[in-house]
Amino acid sequence: MERYLRNHDAISLDEQEKLASKRVLIVGCGGLGGMVIECLARIGVGHMRVVDGDVFEESNLNRQLLCSGMNLGRPKTLAAQQRVMAVNPLVEVDAVQADLTVENALELLEGCDAAVDCLDGIPARLILQQAAKAAGIPMVHGAVAGWNGRVCVIQPGEDLLNLLYTDFGETQGEEQQAGTLSFTAALTASWQAAETVKLLLGKPGLQGEILEVDLLQASVTKIKVA
Amino acid sequence: MIKVNTEDYPWYPGMTVRVLLDEKLFTFRHIIVRVNGEFVPEEDYEKHPIQDGDDVLVLHLMAGG
Numbered sequence: 001m002e003r004y005l006r007n008h009d010a011i012s013l014d015e016q017e018k019l020a021s022k023r024v025l026i027v028g029c030g031g032l033g034g035m036v037i038e039c040l041a042r043i044g045v046g047h048m049r050v051v052d053g054d055v056f057e058e059s060n061l062n063r064q065l066l067c068s069g070m071n072l073g074r075p076k077t078l079a080a081q082q083r084v085m086a087v088n089p090l091v092e093v094d095a096v097q098a099d100l101t102v103e104n105a106l107e108l109l110e111g112c113d114a115a116v117d118c119l120d121g122i123p124a125r126l127i128l129q130q131a132a133k134a135a136g137i138p139m140v141h142g143a144v145a146g147w148n149g150r151v152c153v154i155q156p157g158e159d160l161l162n163l164l165y166t167d168f169g170e171t172q173g174e175e176q177q178a179g180t181l182s183f184t185a186a187l188t189a190s191w192q193a194a195e196t197v198k199l200l201l202g203k204p205g206l207q208g209e210i211l212e213v214d215l216l217q218a219s220v221t222k223i224k225v226a
Numbered sequence: 227m228i229k230v231n232t233e234d235y236p237w238y239p240g241m242t243v244r245v246l247l248d249e250k251l252f253t254f255r256h257i258i259v260r261v262n263g264e265f266v267p268e269e270d271y272e273k274h275p276i277q278d279g280d281d282v283l284v285l286h287l288m289a290g291g
């Protein structure tokens with residue numbers, strides 16, 4: 001198919017078909033989620049369930065791919081669905097305008113091959129990790145603050161987020177002071193999308209490692225933690 | 227020698243978490259420190275000793291999306 005011509009041979013024809021059969025849950029359609037959705041739609045992941053309870057605000061314009069002056073006040077999930085339809089109508093999008101909660105997490109994960117954590121608060125991220133573990137589904141975590149980004153792949157039971165967050169009891173991190181920059185979100189999200197595609201295709205990816213990106217220092221570090 | 231985020235780092239007697247953070251220039255206001263897997267709260271940075279051979283994990287607290 002001509003649409004996917006430039007995916008090859010980095011992605012084989014068999015792998016292309018495999019991607020079309022996969023379903024991914026993306027939780028959060030903001031700075032990270034918007035770019036993850038864009039990348040997965042363009043590469044040809046067949047089914048996406050996109051979840052976010054928010055509407056766009058003016059402060060999202062500095063970094064969120066799906067946010068424009070035209071859709072302020074409108075649901076992020078609607079913008080995600082419209083964007084995917086415009087970019088790749090072969091991709092089926094199930095848009096859920098809701099916050100992830102303990103009550104709905106397992107239902108949202110149902111039928112998915114992977115979950116992508118594009119959330120912006122600590123409690124919801126921990127809920128997603130717990131639910132993904134219970135469902136036996138791998139999860140790709142991403143987080144940003146200022147010039148810094150982080151990605152890790154969490155296989156069910158690894159609980160890597162407990163290393164990053166648990167002892168604090170805080171709901172937000174450094175991003176409250178440092179803000180979030182467009183290129184940090186785009187780079188981190190792109191890395192999340194790549195790890196997600198590798199998971200879907202059974203290719204080796206990050207394993208028991210935390211990937212740290214510092215765009216101010218132009219450095220990338222992999223920290224082995226498991 | 228100690229490990230800091232899986233990389234070797236020279237150790238010397240008297241080293242504390244605070245000394246290490248200052249030397250490594252960890253500048254974020256919100257930092258997570260674990261020594262041999264055990265979380266060290268910020269109020270203990272000055273008094274928590276780093277021993278030769280310790281495995282230290284220092285991460286910025288980040289949750290933006």
